[in-house]
Amino acid sequence: MAIIDEAGRATLSELLVPCIKARKIILVGDHQQLAPVVDDEVAKHLKDAKKQEVATSLFERLYERMENAIKDKTEYLGYFKHRLTFNYRTHSSICELYSHSFYGGELQTKEGQDELKRHHLTCFSKNAIWLDTSKKVIKKINNKARGKLITATQRL
Structure with missing residues (x-):
């Protein structure tokens, strides 16, 4: 049996080996938050249609197929997925x-x-903090913009 956590953000290739080797598979995850991570070098060589295909996890595909397959039989839906x-x-x-x-x-x-x-x-007085970083360009590991951002965050 394979129990795979964070399956919602795993690519198909990351899930293939455990899925092929296991007799039973339990996928645990959430496809509504983080998408699979596709390497930039790999993505450069894919056509747009293939990029979307790679960016959609097996978990999401199975989730949607299951939902569509048993829409009329809602009493069975709980056996296959649970939120x-x-x-x-x-x-x-x-x-x-x-x-x-x-x-x-x-x-x-x-x-x-x-x-x-x-x-x-923590030094934060709030549990959630929103900072507008749309105008900040942070490309290096050490830079003034990042330092200012950290300083501003600590004041909150």
């Missing part, structure tokens, strides 16, 4: 962001979880 609706790892303000971005507001956190997980290890 978790509670997040126990993330602060509610951060969870709310991706709940609305990816899941139509269905993802929730447990009441009181924020205080339970508080650790005071």
Whole structure:
């Protein structure tokens, strides 16, 4: 049996070996967030249609096929796929962001979880910080723009 975590962001070639060798396969992941990573050198040699094909994970393809195959038989859908609706790892303000971005507001956190997980290890007073980096060009490992960005972040 192969249990593959983060299958939603794995390319087909990354999943082939464990899938071929296993009698049973459990894919765990989320195709609605991170897409498979395709090397820039490989992507340069692919035509546009192939780039899209490579960028779509096997997990996403199977998820959509299963959904389409049994649309009329909703009682069977739970046997093949399941979405978790509670997040126990993330602060509610951060969870709310991706709940609305990816899941139509269905993802929730447990009441009181924020205080339970508080650790005071960071200098940040907020749990989510938005910085406009659209005008910043950061191409080197060490540069002034990155330093200013870090300094501005620490003041928040």
